[in-house]
Amino acid sequence: MKELEKLLERIIQRININLRELEYDVSPFIKNLVPLHQMVKFYAFYGITPNHPLDLVFRHSSLAGSYFLGKIRTRNSILYKSDIRGDELKQKGDVFHYQKFEIPITRDEGIDIEDSFLIKTLVHNFSHDPETLEKFFIRDTVSTHYANIHGSPIDGCFLGPFATVDLTSMRDCVIGTFSYVQAGEVGHLNVGPGTIWVRNPDEFNFLYRHPLNKLNHYINFIAGRPPQGFLMDFVDDRKEGFQRVFNAVNLEQSFPVPSNASLDRYAVIKPKTHISENVLVAQRAYLQNAWLGKGANAQENCYIINSRLEGCNVTAHGAKIIEADLGKNIFVGFNSFLRGRADSRLTIGNESIIMPHTIIDIKKPLTIPPEHLVWGLITNSQELASNSMTLKDFSKINNGLIKGNMSFEGNGAGFVTAFRERIHHILEANGAFFDGKKNKGHAQKNQNISFNTIQPYPDGKLQGLYPAIVIQP
Amino acid sequence: MKELEKLLERIIQRININLRELEYDVSPFIKNLVPLHQMVKFYAFYGITPNHPLDLVFRHSSLAGSYFLGKIRTRNSILYKSDIRGDELKQKGDVFHYQKFEIPITRDEGIDIEDSFLIKTLVHNFSHDPETLEKFFIRDTVSTHYANIHGSPIDGCFLGPFATVDLTSMRDCVIGTFSYVQAGEVGHLNVGPGTIWVRNPDEFNFLYRHPLNKLNHYINFIAGRPPQGFLMDFVDDRKEGFQRVFNAVNLEQSFPVPSNASLDRYAVIKPKTHISENVLVAQRAYLQNAWLGKGANAQENCYIINSRLEGCNVTAHGAKIIEADLGKNIFVGFNSFLRGRADSRLTIGNESIIMPHTIIDIKKPLTIPPEHLVWGLITNSQELASNSMTLKDFSKINNGLIKGNMSFEGNGAGFVTAFRERIHHILEANGAFFDGKKNKGHAQKNQNISFNTIQPYPDGKLQGLYPAIVIQP
Numbered sequence: 019m020k021e022l023e024k025l026l027e028r029i030i031q032r033i034n035i036n037l038r039e040l041e042y043d044v045s046p047f048i049k050n051l052v053p054l055h056q057m058v059k060f061y062a063f064y065g066i067t068p069n070h071p072l073d074l075v076f077r078h079s080s081l082a083g084s085y086f087l088g089k090i091r092t093r094n095s096i097l098y099k100s101d102i103r104g105d106e107l108k109q110k111g112d113v114f115h116y117q118k119f120e121i122p123i124t125r126d127e128g129i130d131i132e133d134s135f136l137i138k139t140l141v142h143n144f145s146h147d148p149e150t151l152e153k154f155f156i157r158d159t160v161s162t163h164y165a166n167i168h169g170s171p172i173d174g175c176f177l178g179p180f181a182t183v184d185l186t187s188m189r190d191c192v193i194g195t196f197s198y199v200q201a202g203e204v205g206h207l208n209v210g211p212g213t214i215w216v217r218n219p220d221e222f223n224f225l226y227r228h229p230l231n232k233l234n235h236y237i238n239f240i241a242g243r244p245p246q247g248f249l250m251d252f253v254d255d256r257k258e259g260f261q262r263v264f265n266a267v268n269l270e271q272s273f274p275v276p277s278n279a280s281l282d283r284y285a286v287i288k289p290k291t292h293i294s295e296n297v298l299v300a301q302r303a304y305l306q307n308a309w310l311g312k313g314a315n316a317q318e319n320c321y322i323i324n325s326r327l328e329g330c331n332v333t334a335h336g337a338k339i340i341e342a343d344l345g346k347n348i349f350v351g352f353n354s355f356l357r358g359r360a361d362s363r364l365t366i367g368n369e370s371i372i373m374p375h376t377i378i379d380i381k382k383p384l385t386i387p388p389e390h391l392v393w394g395l396i397t398n399s400q401e402l403a404s405n406s407m408t409l410k411d412f413s414k415i416n417n418g419l420i421k422g423n424m425s426f427e428g429n430g431a432g433f434v435t436a437f438r439e440r441i442h443h444i445l446e447a448n449g450a451f452f453d454g455k456k457n458k459g460h461a462q463k464n465q466n467i468s469f470n471t472i473q474p475y476p477d478g479k480l481q482g483l484y485p486a487i488v489i490q491p
Numbered sequence: 492m493k494e495l496e497k498l499l500e501r502i503i504q505r506i507n508i509n510l511r512e513l514e515y516d517v518s519p520f521i522k523n524l525v526p527l528h529q530m531v532k533f534y535a536f537y538g539i540t541p542n543h544p545l546d547l548v549f550r551h552s553s554l555a556g557s558y559f560l561g562k563i564r565t566r567n568s569i570l571y572k573s574d575i576r577g578d579e580l581k582q583k584g585d586v587f588h589y590q591k592f593e594i595p596i597t598r599d600e601g602i603d604i605e606d607s608f609l610i611k612t613l614v615h616n617f618s619h620d621p622e623t624l625e626k627f628f629i630r631d632t633v634s635t636h637y638a639n640i641h642g643s644p645i646d647g648c649f650l651g652p653f654a655t656v657d658l659t660s661m662r663d664c665v666i667g668t669f670s671y672v673q674a675g676e677v678g679h680l681n682v683g684p685g686t687i688w689v690r691n692p693d694e695f696n697f698l699y700r701h702p703l704n705k706l707n708h709y710i711n712f713i714a715g716r717p718p719q720g721f722l723m724d725f726v727d728d729r730k731e732g733f734q735r736v737f738n739a740v741n742l743e744q745s746f747p748v749p750s751n752a753s754l755d756r757y758a759v760i761k762p763k764t765h766i767s768e769n770v771l772v773a774q775r776a777y778l779q780n781a782w783l784g785k786g787a788n789a790q791e792n793c794y795i796i797n798s799r800l801e802g803c804n805v806t807a808h809g810a811k812i813i814e815a816d817l818g819k820n821i822f823v824g825f826n827s828f829l830r831g832r833a834d835s836r837l838t839i840g841n842e843s844i845i846m847p848h849t850i851i852d853i854k855k856p857l858t859i860p861p862e863h864l865v866w867g868l869i870t871n872s873q874e875l876a877s878n879s880m881t882l883k884d885f886s887k888i889n890n891g892l893i894k895g896n897m898s899f900e901g902n903g904a905g906f907v908t909a910f911r912e913r914i915h916h917i918l919e920a921n922g923a924f925f926d927g928k929k930n931k932g933h934a935q936k937n938q939n940i941s942f943n944t945i946q947p948y949p950d951g952k953l954q955g956l957y958p959a960i961v962i963q964p
Contacts, residue, residue, distance in 0.1 A: 061740060061943070066946060066947070066948055066949070066958060067948070067949065068948055068949075068950060068951030068952070068953065068954075072958050264740065265739060265740055266738060266739060266740065267534060267737065267738055267739065267740050267944060466949045466950055467949065468946035468947060468948065468949045469946065470534070470943070470944055470945045470946050471740060471943055471944040472943045473539060473941035473942065473943050474539070474941060475539055475540070475541055475941065476539070476540065476541075476939045476940065476941045477541060477939055478541030479541070480541065480964075481541075485539060485545050485962050485963060485964055486961075486962065486963040486964065487960075487961070487962050488959075488960070488961035488962075488963075489958050489959065489960050489961075490958060490959040490961075491953075491958055491959065
């Protein structure tokens with residue numbers, strides 16, 4: 019265990035050097051956050067398919083529980099139950115369009131993780147930074163429970179629990195608990211907890227802050243102890259379902275799935291779930307009495323319970339949908355928590371967009387009409403009124419708007435268009451539009467994956483560290 | 492699957508070139524012997540421990556079911572449920588004594604398998620060839636069901652089912668079904684089925700041939716169909732027990748084992764089994780109502796059923812012991828088949844040596860007294876009389892002896908001493924003599940192994956082949 023302890027010290031020092039201007043010391047948050055002996059308990063695994071470039075290099079790292087797909091390197095890093103999906107990496111020969119530039123991709127893009135500590139973190143890979151198209155790097159970074167690093171090269175950062183960095187290149191930043199940042203390129207910022215920030219420089223700037231007194235009930239993070247709150251309890255209460263899927267080398271798929279849909283063998287499926295055509299269910303998704311219509315997707319770490327989704331729904335990484343009825347083409351963003359009750363269901367109309375990190379937690383029935391944009395923390399219809407707008411009205415914003423805790427600057431139409439295009443891209447990439455010939459996506463390509471497991475040294479000086487591993491075609 | 496088919500063609504051609512002088516064509520034996528789609532069904536696995544050098548390189552190979560431990564390379568090879576244990580490889584800095592030579596080992600020895608097809612084959616590694624101390628190679632070789640390659644570098648050979656090549660360097664040979672060869676260095680031989688041949692040049696030469704009409708009942712191999720006979724049926728009937736242990740990623744060890752003994756998690760343990768101190772139970776061993784006394788070992792692919800072994804017993808790779816009572820310090824050689832009946836048990840006295848590939852199959856009770864050497868095929872006490880001698884009498888042989896189907900030339904004392912030293916080495920290496928401090932062996936070192944699984948491409952052109960895999964410390 020000695021080497022692993024030294025490695026953690028080294029990572030803490032490196033990130034503290036990066037964060038020195040913010041005067042931020044990560045060590046009280048990080049030390050003992052994961053007892054290092056946990057790192058011996060879980061195996062990591064990587065997928066092999068003919069559809070994804072295979073190029074894995076792991077050196078001097080601890081990888082407990084991690085999932086790898088595609089071209090990925092780790093060095094001097096500790097990953098713990100991290101999903102790291104490289105199935106949208108750019109490939110040699112692609113051309114990337116950015117503003118007036120047409121940029122040729124000269125070698126296969128890879129994810130490169132160095133000197134970092136990622137805890138229960140999803141890393142997904144469709145990066146947009148035109149400066150670093152061949153390397154999606156994560157360096158000198160600590161991310162905590164259920165944070166998401168999504169298409170975002172990142173250097174010298176600390177991500178609190180349930181934080182998401184999305185389509186952003188980020189240097190030397192602290193991103194607070196349950197904050198969402200999609201901001202192009204940022205550096206040297208300390209973003210407070212519960213901040214939802216979507217910016218396209220020169221176009222628009224969306225900013226919302228969750229009321230901290232209420233957010234703390236769902237999630238809070240204090241130095242010296244693990245993250246706490248209802249979201250942690252919710253996830254912990256459902257751990258057991260995953261034990262079965264992780265304890266078996268190969269699971270017989272007893273659950274009926276159409277041939278053009280894909281159900282990952284590391285997902286949990288409880289009774290009365292229905293999976294329609296072109297559906298993608300990713301690893302660590304949790305479905306219980308969930309009806310998924312054609313082209314819906316259930317991404318990593320999402321939970322869909324006692325709910326019906328009519329089709330072409332995006333349930334993003336970490337989103338939770340409970341006792342709800344969703345129409346078609348509804349987007350539910352990262353880490354959103356939507357909870358109806360058995361006797362007070364949540365209903366969402368077609369084409370609505372639930373912003374990332376939205377919390378809807380109701381005790382009386384609530385209906386969100388079609389084509390609405392919804393954000394923030396909502397527990398009743400009054401709060402819905404102050405935390406939503408029709409997409410049509412939002413598109414009319416020209417010179418900014420302040421509404422409750424939300425402020426918006428710039429062009430509303432640009433914001434709505436960007437969101438809609440993104441949702442279309444997600445559905446397309448996930449295979450929602452596959453017609454039997456064209457528009458194959460993850461739902462069709464991720465069907466037949468072999469998973470190989472890897473484990474660390476079980477004892478001795480290197481206990482908890484994995485040997486050097488190189489996997490190539 | 493295309494690449495895998497090409498690979499098999501390539502291997503067949505290479506071995507046929509090697510065997511051209513013997514005018515031996517392996518293809519009718521090999522084609523369709525394992526349907527290639529089987530190669531996608533099983534995972535291979537490798538062990539990680541701090542006690543064994545870790546250096547694995549697999550390239551352009553199919554590895555279904557194989558077990559790897561230590562420093563092993565494969566290239567252009569097809570392995571199928573092969574156990575390949577590199578836990579006795581010589582290490583850099585060792586000195587190897589051979590006759591008057593003291594040979595320094597200049598780099599860690601490794602097993603190197605190239606252009607070969609090994610089916611359900613155990614490869615074990617304590618090689619004795621002074622010419623190739625750093626590389627234990629297996630090249631241009633086909634070995635079939637339950638053959639053993641034991642400390643034997645081998646080039647251009649074909650091994651029939653249940654054949655064993657032990658402590659022999661072998662080039663361009665055919666070893667027949669159920670034949671055992673321990674002969675130093677041989678080349679360009681076609682050894683017929685059922686031959687037991689132990690030779691130490693200039694010292695002794697032991698030769699026995701099983702009566703083929705009787706051997707065929709136990710095992711026979713005809714071109715164009717899989718091996719047949721009672722031994723195949725016996726193994727097939729017990730396949731199911733292994734399914735459970737291979738289907739789980741990690742098994743809780745519910746079976747009590749002393750802290751100085753080792754029970755591999757890929758062994759099958761059925762009720763009423765007892766494991767004493769310093770016992771080693773290797774992967775794919777099968778124990779059912781088996782009582783193992785202190786320092787006994789149960790090696791790969793052995794079966795011990797309804798039997799009691801008093802202690803310091805060697806049950807070598809592939810040996811089967813059913814309804815028998817064995818005293819102390821008894822050696823049961825490779826692939827031996829010892830079957831008593833519930834009402835007619837087999838009893839073996841202390842210190843006896845059951846030669847490799849011995850078949851004892853009785854319908855009336857039979858007792859082998861202490862300190863006997865036993866060989867060949869025995870179904871009753873008359874056959875025991877003609878297929879055994881006291882070790883004392885055997886040691887007295889000076890100028891050869893013919894007894895039944897057995898002929899012996901040279902020095903009987905040398906033969907018995909060599910056997911006894913070998914048995915002592917095996918017990919020592921396996922940890923039978925561990926006293927809490929000194930004499931650690933496999934039973935103590937192989938206790939805490941992490942196993943990592945690897946799988947092939949699930950479909951496409953490379954279906955059944957594994958990606959290139961490099962694992963280093």
